Amino acid sequence: MYLFRKNLEAQKAVNINVPRKRRMMCLNESTLDPFEAIKDKIIDKMKDVHLNRYFNDVTGQLYTKLAEYAEVEEDQLVFGNGVDEMLYYLFTAVRESSESFAVSFSPSYFDYKSYCNAVGLTIKHVNLDENYANDIDAFLEIAADDNCKLLILCNPNNPTGQLLTEEQVLRILNNTDKLVLIDETYFEFSKVTYKNLISKYSNLIITRSFSKAFSAAGLRFGYLISNADNIVQLKKVMTAFNIGLMTQTIALCILEERHIFLAHTAEVIKFRNEVYARLKKIPQLKVVNTHTNFLLLSLADKTKQLFDFLQENDIALRDVGAHPIMKNHIRVTISSKEDNDIFVQKVNEFVREKC
Numbered sequence: 408m409y410l411f412r413k414n415l416e417a418q419k420a421v422n423i424n425v426p427r428k429r430r431m432m433c434l435n436e437s438t439l440d441p442f443e444a445i446k447d448k449i450i451d452k453m454k455d456v457h458l459n460r461y462f463n464d465v466t467g468q469l470y471t472k473l474a475e476y477a478e479v480e481e482d483q484l485v486f487g488n489g490v491d492e493m494l495y496y497l498f499t500a501v502r503e504s505s506e507s508f509a510v511s512f513s514p515s516y517f518d519y520k521s522y523c524n525a526v527g528l529t530i531k532h533v534n535l536d537e538n539y540a541n542d543i544d545a546f547l548e549i550a551a552d553d554n555c556k557l558l559i560l561c562n563p564n565n566p567t568g569q570l571l572t573e574e575q576v577l578r579i580l581n582n583t584d585k586l587v588l589i590d591e592t593y594f595e596f597s598k599v600t601y602k603n604l605i606s607k608y609s610n611l612i613i614t615r616s617f618s619k620a621f622s623a624a625g626l627r628f629g630y631l632i633s634n635a636d637n638i639v640q641l642k643k644v645m646t647a648f649n650i651g652l653m654t655q656t657i658a659l660c661i662l663e664e665r666h667i668f669l670a671h672t673a674e675v676i677k678f679r680n681e682v683y684a685r686l687k688k689i690p691q692l693k694v695v696n697t698h699t700n701f702l703l704l705s706l707a708d709k710t711k712q713l714f715d716f717l718q719e720n721d722i723a724l725r726d727v728g729a730h731p732i733m734k735n736h737i738r739v740t741i742s743s744k745e746d747n748d749i750f751v752q753k754v755n756e757f758v759r760e761k762c
């Protein structure tokens with residue numbers, strides 16, 4: 408007899424299967440390790456944080472600092488173990504019945520589906536077209552269904568790296584009263600945010616991450632911005648003390664030293680544009696520039712061979728080819744100068760020999 412929720416039995420467990428290679432250019436991580444960059448500060452601050460306690464002043468300090476950075480009020484914020492945990496809580500809070508669903512464009516961040524599945528919320532998709540254009544009419548039509556509880560916009564989108572226009576975002580917000588999530592995980596790369604619309608649209612929710620520009624994927628820290636009432640509702644489904652004091656302390660240190668991480672982000676953007684320009688010179692290769700820390704590539708029917716060749720050369724990329732419009736596409740995370748140089752060199756070598 409199956410002892411868990413019926414529709415779990417057929418579901419697959421979330422399993423991130425990533426090869427361990429010398430040059431990890433597959434998960435949109437940073438090469439700057441916060442613990443190396445600001446170790447003394449972290450150790451110093453940890454001296455006032457007593458891990459025998461459930462809570463400490465660091466929580467209040469982190470809310471204050473994060474509100475200052477995000478330019479919102481403290482009661483408009485809540486934080487979690489990465490954006491992922493924020494998504495999980497949000498999906499839990501909106502699910503009304505087995506008929507409830509969220510709508511998102513596709514392809515988009517894969518784990519929207521994983522966490523919707525996890526909490527028993529269906530997810531419906533509106534496919535992007537071949538040029539990654541968003542069909543807003545189709546999206547709004549699905550959203551109009553009574554059972555639609557949440558509209559998800561990934562901006563910039565992963566894996567296409569593209570932004571919706573402001574006009575598109577406003578059209579969506581002006582034509583629904585359902586909750587609208589704008590996932591701004593790559594905000595520091597795109598510099599586009601809709602947080603100023605939170606005072607106008609009470610249904611708007613924004614998520615941001617410390618995993619990308621703040622270089623701290625392994626820290627697991629992300630936050631959600633909305634109006635104070637929505638934050639209260641979300642807190643009703645959250646576990647108590649969901650973020651450990653050590654994580655909060657490191658997040659606070661990162662914010663206090665954010666100039667280091669934001670300077671690194673600026674460098675990654677520069678590297679991304681350089682890698683893009685160098686790859687553009689290869690006529691056989693399709694390369695898509697983005698508003699993120701990754702690029703999208705396709706070498707038509709040789710893409711899989713290129714992917715394998717790079718793996719054999721100790722470079723891990725991400726195969727994003729599952730969606731029909733992404734067939735034969737791979738994603739490369741911009742890395743250190745050395746990694747980027749070797750990567751471009753190896754792509755050139757492959758094209759010279761095999762195309």
Ligand SMILES: Cc1ncc(COP(=O)(O)O)c(C=O)c1O
Binds near residue numbers: 491516615617
């Ligand atoms: C669009 C998007 N949203 C959310 C996440 C998850 O972020 P976090 O590491 O903060 O959980 C990612 C991670 O790659 C992402 O690309």
